[in-house]
Amino acid sequence: MDELMSKTLRVAIAGLGTVGAETVRLLTKRRTIISSHAGRPVALVAVSANSKSKDRGLDLNGIDWADDPLALAMRDDVDVVCELIGGSDGVAKNVVEAAIASGKSVVTANKAMLAHYGTELASKAENCGVILAYEAAVAAGIPIIRAVRDGLVANELSRVYGIFNGTSNYILTAMHESGRDFNEVLAEAQELGYTEGDPTCDIDGIDAGYKLSLLSALAFGHTVDFKAVDIEGIRSISAIDIAYAEKFGYRIKLLGFAEKTNDGIRQRVHPCMVAKDTLIAKVEGVFNAIIVDGESVGATLHYGRGAGAGPTASAVISDIIEIALGRGTPVFGLPVDKLFVSQKARQELMRCRYYLRVGVIDRPGVLTHVRNIMSNQDVSMDLFIHNDYNQRERMLLVFIIHEAEEKLLRKAITEIVNLNDDQKVTVMIRIVDL
Amino acid sequence: MDELMSKTLRVAIAGLGTVGAETVRLLTKRRTIISSHAGRPVALVAVSANSKSKDRGLDLNGIDWADDPLALAMRDDVDVVCELIGGSDGVAKNVVEAAIASGKSVVTANKAMLAHYGTELASKAENCGVILAYEAAVAAGIPIIRAVRDGLVANELSRVYGIFNGTSNYILTAMHESGRDFNEVLAEAQELGYTEGDPTCDIDGIDAGYKLSLLSALAFGHTVDFKAVDIEGIRSISAIDIAYAEKFGYRIKLLGFAEKTNDGIRQRVHPCMVAKDTLIAKVEGVFNAIIVDGESVGATLHYGRGAGAGPTASAVISDIIEIALGRGTPVFGLPVDKLFVSQKARQELMRCRYYLRVGVIDRPGVLTHVRNIMSNQDVSMDLFIHNDYNQRERMLLVFIIHEAEEKLLRKAITEIVNLNDDQKVTVMIRIVDL
Numbered sequence: 022m023d024e025l026m027s028k029t030l031r032v033a034i035a036g037l038g039t040v041g042a043e044t045v046r047l048l049t050k051r052r053t054i055i056s057s058h059a060g061r062p063v064a065l066v067a068v069s070a071n072s073k074s075k076d077r078g079l080d081l082n083g084i085d086w087a088d089d090p091l092a093l094a095m096r097d098d099v100d101v102v103c104e105l106i107g108g109s110d111g112v113a114k115n116v117v118e119a120a121i122a123s124g125k126s127v128v129t130a131n132k133a134m135l136a137h138y139g140t141e142l143a144s145k146a147e148n149c150g151v152i153l154a155y156e157a158a159v160a161a162g163i164p165i166i167r168a169v170r171d172g173l174v175a176n177e178l179s180r181v182y183g184i185f186n187g188t189s190n191y192i193l194t195a196m197h198e199s200g201r202d203f204n205e206v207l208a209e210a211q212e213l214g215y216t217e218g219d220p221t222c223d224i225d226g227i228d229a230g231y232k233l234s235l236l237s238a239l240a241f242g243h244t245v246d247f248k249a250v251d252i253e254g255i256r257s258i259s260a261i262d263i264a265y266a267e268k269f270g271y272r273i274k275l276l277g278f279a280e281k282t283n284d285g286i287r288q289r290v291h292p293c294m295v296a297k298d299t300l301i302a303k304v305e306g307v308f309n310a311i312i313v314d315g316e317s318v319g320a321t322l323h324y325g326r327g328a329g330a331g332p333t334a335s336a337v338i339s340d341i342i343e344i345a346l347g348r349g350t351p352v353f354g355l356p357v358d359k360l361f362v363s364q365k366a367r368q369e370l371m372r373c374r375y376y377l378r379v380g381v382i383d384r385p386g387v388l389t390h391v392r393n394i395m396s397n398q399d400v401s402m403d404l405f406i407h408n409d410y411n412q413r414e415r416m417l418l419v420f421i422i423h424e425a426e427e428k429l430l431r432k433a434i435t436e437i438v439n440l441n442d443d444q445k446v447t448v449m450i451r452i453v454d455l
Numbered sequence: 456m457d458e459l460m461s462k463t464l465r466v467a468i469a470g471l472g473t474v475g476a477e478t479v480r481l482l483t484k485r486r487t488i489i490s491s492h493a494g495r496p497v498a499l500v501a502v503s504a505n506s507k508s509k510d511r512g513l514d515l516n517g518i519d520w521a522d523d524p525l526a527l528a529m530r531d532d533v534d535v536v537c538e539l540i541g542g543s544d545g546v547a548k549n550v551v552e553a554a555i556a557s558g559k560s561v562v563t564a565n566k567a568m569l570a571h572y573g574t575e576l577a578s579k580a581e582n583c584g585v586i587l588a589y590e591a592a593v594a595a596g597i598p599i600i601r602a603v604r605d606g607l608v609a610n611e612l613s614r615v616y617g618i619f620n621g622t623s624n625y626i627l628t629a630m631h632e633s634g635r636d637f638n639e640v641l642a643e644a645q646e647l648g649y650t651e652g653d654p655t656c657d658i659d660g661i662d663a664g665y666k667l668s669l670l671s672a673l674a675f676g677h678t679v680d681f682k683a684v685d686i687e688g689i690r691s692i693s694a695i696d697i698a699y700a701e702k703f704g705y706r707i708k709l710l711g712f713a714e715k716t717n718d719g720i721r722q723r724v725h726p727c728m729v730a731k732d733t734l735i736a737k738v739e740g741v742f743n744a745i746i747v748d749g750e751s752v753g754a755t756l757h758y759g760r761g762a763g764a765g766p767t768a769s770a771v772i773s774d775i776i777e778i779a780l781g782r783g784t785p786v787f788g789l790p791v792d793k794l795f796v797s798q799k800a801r802q803e804l805m806r807c808r809y810y811l812r813v814g815v816i817d818r819p820g821v822l823t824h825v826r827n828i829m830s831n832q833d834v835s836m837d838l839f840i841h842n843d844y845n846q847r848e849r850m851l852l853v854f855i856i857h858e859a860e861e862k863l864l865r866k867a868i869t870e871i872v873n874l875n876d877d878q879k880v881t882v883m884i885r886i887v888d889l
Contacts, residue, residue, distance in 0.1 A: 164606020175768070317769040335752040
């Protein structure tokens with residue numbers, strides 16, 4: 022231990038995008054204090070990225086450049102490799118595997134890779150006796166991995182949920198504040214740089230699903246199972262839904278939930294209506310907030326910036342320091358052979374209240390039809406007819422459905438939709454009591 | 456390392472109050488999963504408390520009983536001593552020192568002891584090569600020590616602030632919700648068991664000050680300096696102040712702040728008015744919330760139950776598991792010889808806005824007097840005269856003071872108070888923009 026603590030920890034960074042560059046900047050600027058906290062010198066020795074000539078505003082003097090990130094990952098003079106390339110497989114995964122195989126610890130911010138290959142990589146890290154750290158992969162600067170893995174470890178956790186994607190929360194917040202519609206606000210978010218290139222991953226809930234799958238594994242001790250996450254995004258939410266939510270006392274948020282049920286582990290990401298006086302409803306803009314329900318501790322909430330160069334680099338460096346200190350733990354809190362394979366709880370068995378908006382053709386008897394469909398499925402509801410709908414032949418119906426099993430509601434929705442040939446939009450939003 | 460990980464970690468608990476008893480219960484009930492996370496068996500081997508015969512509802516079968524906690528702390532067959540006795544010195548401190556001196560790691564929830572002797576004890580732990588862990592001492596179940604020490608370690612922190620005392624937050628919340636006055640609500644809190652015996656420590660801000668002094672040391676890297684904390688409690692807050700806060704768009708909260716200033720480190724606990732749409736304003740009842748402002752990460756907020764047997768035992772056990780894993784760090788994040796001795800920033804140099812309520816004798820010219828006093832100190836303000844004051848000879852004046860240095864305001868207050876011989880209550884509440 023004492024011998025270890027006098028040796029310099031030699032760091033390599035693969036990928037110099039915004040996060041990689043900020044990590045370089047922080048490691049340089051705060052080198053002295055980082056080394057003090059690490060108990061030994063921490064030095065950046067090598068970097069790798071696509072283009073050496075690109076001006077990133079970095080002083081890379083004295084730091085080796087590698088064109089090939091794989092070669093970087095296997096260098097003899099490196100102790101820790103930070104994989105900040107991104108992408109669920111390809112180069113990023115190759116770099117991580119090569120580093121692990123050559124006995125180096127790895128720090129990564131790559132939620133997509135871990136969501137798909139987390140258990141496999143954890144196993145490799147374990148077999149090679151190295152640390153695989155990923156605080157930056159979930160909610161960036163919020164130290165939620167440490168909170169769940171270390172701080173709340175004494176608890177039997179029942180549920181982890183929250184706002185895992187800042188872009189979609191920004192869009193929903195802006196829609197709420199301005200009354201504007203989804204597409205307009207999305208365009209604004211893209212202009213402001215809150216979405217990078219293709220916004221699909223953010224607004225369709227996939228990014229949130231990646232993070233949720235990692236926290237679920239950590240919270241409940243199962244192997245990572247991204248495919249088991251039921252995911253819906255926010256594309257279908259319109260200004261009219263935001264206005265109705267307000268009217269009923271709710272805010273619409275894109276939430277992810279990982280929860281223990283009698284039917285297995287349920288992982289889901291979807292828009293929710295939550296009472297507007299809850300803390301989670303007050304989380305606005307690009308912020309993330311994650312709530313962990315533990316048996317002994319009750320609810321704890323962890324809030325902050327879930328993306329961006331600074332917050333993500335902050336998390337990467339916290340992991341580097343833990344590695345310097347030799348403070349390893351199993352990747353998902355338990356050795357891989359103690360992780361269980363989770364059974365996927367069926368979303369259709371979930372019970373809650375629902376907000377439902379459907380358009381129907383305004384024909385005699387249609388309301389009676391709709392009411393009959395609902396009551397045949399034992400679904401009770403309050404009905405609001407939205408009169409200022411601009412197509413005269415159609416009616417917009419807004420329902421608040423009393424607590425019901427999702428299976429029954431889905432049947433009712435299908436039947437209602439079948440009343441119309443030209444039915445385009447049906448929006449169902451779960452009302453969640455938190 | 457491998458040899459270490461196959462050995463049972465032998466735990467002793469000194470003190471079987473609500474927290475000690477709950478820790479025993481959790482260690483027993485969740486022994487298997489705790490050992491899995493710890494990577495080796497964790498076993499409770501001995502306990503000590505005042506009365507062996509008292510029924511605590513615990514099964515202590517097979518666990519040694521020690522009448523003398525000092526003897527417990529020095530047993531050869533113990534690796535970790537949990538000090539859950541309480542009190543800033545006396546037995547608690549003796550137990551901790553004895554355990555450290557005999558080479559055992561220590562877990563404590565004792566904020567008073569650490570606030571007074573934290574640096575000294577850290578030094579002793581360091582010299583003896585043992586871990587001194589205290590996640591439970593600050594905000595109980597919220598893993599805020601880990602967040603600041605490990606998760607946010609890459610950041611230069613500028614400020615840590617928040618609600619550190621659940622009892623006083625409960626009282627302020629209940630006053631807000633019911634319009635009742637302080638004493639009535641305090642009596643209710645005592646009935647509900649939210650205060651233990653003497654409520655002084657909670658409502659006078661001392662408990663919050665203890666916790667703040669520990670987080671300040673950790674956040675900024677200085678030696679613990681509880682005496683440098685300026686502390687005001689909530690006894691003087693009345694229903695009328697709560698009502699005015701509401702009218703002006705604020706909530707009154709007892710906040711603690713540790714912040715870097717050009718003048719040194721400022722540590723303070725006092726009632727504040729905060730805008731009612733801030734997250735901190737929404738933290739109700741017995742909950743705690745702590746916000747950490749970091750250079751890279753921005754603001755992160757950490758929320759949960761800051762007291763109670765379950766949350767505190769949860770934190771104690773998280774520390775035991777870290778000790779089992781051999782995951783030590785310096786007690787305040789840096790070796791004691793790297794902690795600096797902080798200079799106390801002068802509260803009187805602080806600038807903010809203020810709410811001020813004073814009673815004056817209703818004499819001709821008194822308002823002109825008051826206005827002159829304020830303008831002589833260059834203090835500008837808005838004045839509200841509270842007319843339904845029930846003593847006819849006196850007027851209640853409520854001011855919103857524009858941004859001013861606290862020194863000037865204090866001079867003005869003294870002069871105003873001198874206008875009246877019988878002036879009893881002057882309430883000054885800082886308005887804090889967060």
